[in-house]
Amino acid sequence: MINQIWKHFQRPECGWDPVPEEYAERYAKREFSALDIALVDEVAAWAGGLNGKTLLDLGGGPGQYAIEFARRGARVHWHDISENYLKVYQREAGIGKLTTASTLGYMDDATGEYDVVFNRVCWYYCVSDGAFARKVVSLVRPGGAGYLIINTDRYLENAWQRMPPLQRLKQKLFYALNDRFSLKVGHIMPSHRKIERLFRAMPLQSLETGYRGEMTMVRFRR
Numbered sequence: 001m002i003n004q005i006w007k008h009f010q011r012p013e014c015g016w017d018p019v020p021e022e023y024a025e026r027y028a029k030r031e032f033s034a035l036d037i038a039l040v041d042e043v044a045a046w047a048g049g050l051n052g053k054t055l056l057d058l059g060g061g062p063g064q065y066a067i068e069f070a071r072r073g074a075r076v077h078w079h080d081i082s083e084n085y086l087k088v089y090q091r092e093a094g095i096g097k098l099t100t101a102s103t104l105g106y107m108d109d110a111t112g113e114y115d116v117v118f119n120r121v122c123w124y125y126c127v128s129d130g131a132f133a134r135k136v137v138s139l140v141r142p143g144g145a146g147y148l149i150i151n152t153d154r155y156l157e158n159a160w161q162r163m164p165p166l167q168r169l170k171q172k173l174f175y176a177l178n179d180r181f182s183l184k185v186g187h188i189m190p191s192h193r194k195i196e197r198l199f200r201a202m203p204l205q206s207l208e209t210g211y212r213g214e215m216t217m218v219r220f221r222r
Contacts, residue, residue, distance in 0.1 A: 007127055012104050017083050024084035028062030032092070035064050039149070039212075040072070043118060046219050047145045050074040053115035056139055059107045059122035063089030069118070070098045078102040079110045081125075108132055113141045121215065123150040124189040130182060133198040140222045143205075148218040152192040155214040192216045 010016045019027075044050045051073030057066040060078040062085050070076040070093070078089055078100060086104055093100050103110070107119075108127050117139045126132035140146050156175065160168050177183040179191045195216055196209050205221045 007106060007108075012081050012083065012106075017081075019082040019084050021084045021087075024062065024082065024088055028064070028085075028088045028092075031062055032064045035068060037068075039120075040065065040068050043069070043116070043147045044072060046147055047116045050116070055116040055118060056110065056112065056114040058110055058117055058119045058136070058139070059125065060089065061085050061122070063092055065118065065120060066100060067093055067096060067098060070100050071096065074116070076100045077112065077114065079105065079107065081106055108135060110135070110139060112139060113144075114139055115141060115144045117144070117146045118148075119146075120149040121151055123148065123195075124187045128182070128184055129178070129190045129194060130198060133195075133202070137199075137202050137204070137220070137222060140220075142222055144222055146218070146220045146222070148216075149212060150195055150216040150218065151189045151214075152195060152216040153189070154192065154211060154216075156189050158214065 047053065050069055053074050054077065055069050055074040056077045056079060057069065058079050060066045060080045063078055066076045066078045066089065079102070080086065081104065083104060086102060089102065106127070107122070107125060108131065117136055119136060123132070136146060136148070160171065163171065174185050174188045177185065178188045179194055195218060199207055199209065199218055199220060207220045209216065209218050211217060
């Protein structure tokens with residue numbers, strides 16, 4: 001409920017942008033230089049190839065993965081909430097002379113149906129874990145594929161150690177409320193167990209879950 005209220009007032013179409021321009025440029029420089037080609041290869045293999053397929057980069061940030069997917073022949077649609085990230089993405093896609101599509105808005109509000117849906121390290125920005133899991137699956141056409149990399153509790157264990165005691169206590173409380181009662185306040189990361197449970201409840205052709213480093217990996221075929 002609290003996240004829904006914030007979402008009502010913080011509207012990107014009205015000029016609200018959670019990512020300052022200077023940060024967007026700095027983050028983009030880092031992310032483009034650290035692009036994980038092995039991850040792109042994994043997505044392509046799981047999807048049975050990318051050439052000619054429609055692909056949604058959901059929460060695409062500065063667009064480093066969207067651009068690499070487009071280079072491999074996918075018809076890419078970028079979706080993110082930040083106009084400053086959109087400017088970076090359009091600039092970099094233009095440099096590469098790539099034809100891509102884009103929409104601006106909350107991840108929860110994405111629409112359409114795609115052969116492949118990709119979401120990486122921004123799941124926790126969704127309004128509700130359960131509703132967003134259903135949204136992600138609904139965006140994949142029957143027979144299509146989803147590939148998700150999600151910050152969960154293994155990542156959080158290291159992050160909590162770096163926090164001051166009071167901040168750590170608050171974050172652990174919010175984490176417990178979301179994990180046990182699905183009461184999500186702010187950008188709280190879910191547990192690996194919860195993500196697994198949400199997707200195993202869906203009617204999917206196939207589902208694989210596990211860890212990729214500190215992150216939870218979910219890949220499915222609808």
